[in-house]
Amino acid sequence: MTIPPEFSLIYRHFRPLAAPGALDLRDDAAVFAPPLGRELVIAADAMVAGVHFLPDDPPETVGRKLLRVNLSDLAAMGATPFGYLMTTAFPRGIDDGWIARFAEGLALDQGLFSVGLLGGDTVSTPGPMTLSLTILGHVAPGRALRRSGARVGDGVWVSGTIGDGAFGLRAIRGQVADDAGFLAGRYRLPEPRVALGQALVGVAHAAMDVSDGLVQDFGHICRESGVGGVIEAALVPLSEPTRAAAAGEHALLPFHGGDDYELIFTAPEDAAVLALGMPVTRIGRVVDAEQGVRLLDATGGAIDLPTRGWSHF
Known part of the structure; x- marks a missing residue:
């Protein structure tokens, strides 16, 4: 059976990034259990070409920056990274080599920060490239760092x-x-x-x-x-x-x-x-x-x- 182009792209570039709970990116959603006795911490950030990165930035660094700015949100909460969901809106006709290098950057940082891809969506857009990532982490119950705890004298x-x-x-x-x-x-x-x-x-x-x-x-x-x-x-x-x-x-x-x-x-x-x-x-x-x-x-x-x-x- 012929594989549609969108799924072929996913299988080539993003399936190697899949975490265990991602079900090899073959289903509509991930299935996983958070670590026992921990609370989930979830954050999301998007990047748009020409706003958050330059169109001629190296694809590897675009992928790594997308993951890292989201990891920074987990860091601010004192959380341990677990995995992420990613939505990519690539301009129609984008070079397959660009996506390959983008995925290589993600793979490098997945190893550095012990996270894996859990799923997401891949679409095309007539506008600028838009990349969105939702990061998942965990923290001990009631221990997440917040913005609201500063006290006079700190x-x-x-x-x-x-x-x-x-x-x-x-x-x-x-x-x-x-x-x-x-x-x-x-x-x-x-x-x-x-x-x-x-x-x-x-x-x-x-x-x-x-x-x-x-x-x-x-x-x-x-x-x-x-x-x-x-x-x-x-x-x-x-x-x-x-x-x-x-x-x-x-x-x-x-x-x-x-x-x-x-x-x-x-x-x-x-x-x-x-x-x-x-x-x-x-x-x-x-x-x-x-x-x-x-x-x-x-x-x-x-x-x-x-x-x-x-x-x-």
């Missing part, structure tokens, strides 16, 4: 370095120097802080990942927690390439540029955070709600940003 911490993703996009576009390709790499291949998120369970009061801009995303924590917050610009960790690129007119970009996929979290005890042995930096503090959310310069003056972060609307 320290504010961030992982890794900030601003690399935003400058990476500009580097790819030729707007800033990036001789070693570090910034472009950080934009195309963010590092989900899965291990850190798991380690923060029982240590952090609140957490989320930095995807739309440092100040804006910290503001989400403050709003959901009913508190205010202060970030000291001089304390925000910057890589050397970002520090060089941030000179002059781009000086404020690290604070609102987005695409970092680092974790920002609040915690009451510095010693407990430092004992984790993870690459984190204290950048501020949680204050009363009446004080709002502020970014301060070295003299304690408020810094006005052109925008607090990215918005789709």
Whole structure:
């Protein structure tokens, strides 16, 4: 019996990615049991060509970024990754080699992060390529990290370095120097802080990942927690390439540029955070709600940003 082209594509490229519960991608849905005594954690993110990745980005990194930005959401909840569902809307007539390389990137990161494909859908579109992934993880009951737990007096911490993703996009576009390709790499291949998120369970009061801009995303924590917050610009960790690129007119970009996929979290005890042995930096503090959310310069003056972060609307 002849296999329809859509199913032939799935069998060639996506069946090798299937997790055990995916039933070899032969049925309409996956069947699996979550780990005994754990709660499911589910998140979804989509990427659109020309918005979240560039049309000429390497297919391998597009696949890996799609998986990694979703893994970052699990990291922000302190969850352990389990598997994912994926919907792809490819432009009609897309080169089969592009899809093969896209799947190769997914396969590489499935191995790195111990996840597998559970199912999804594959369609064609007359518009830009659109990719959507739903990630599944698990956490001990009642232990998921939330945005809503920050308390006055908590320290504010961030992982890794900030601003690399935003400058990476500009580097790819030729707007800033990036001789070693570090910034472009950080934009195309963010590092989900899965291990850190798991380690923060029982240590952090609140957490989320930095995807739309440092100040804006910290503001989400403050709003959901009913508190205010202060970030000291001089304390925000910057890589050397970002520090060089941030000179002059781009000086404020690290604070609102987005695409970092680092974790920002609040915690009451510095010693407990430092004992984790993870690459984190204290950048501020949680204050009363009446004080709002502020970014301060070295003299304690408020810094006005052109925008607090990215918005789709």
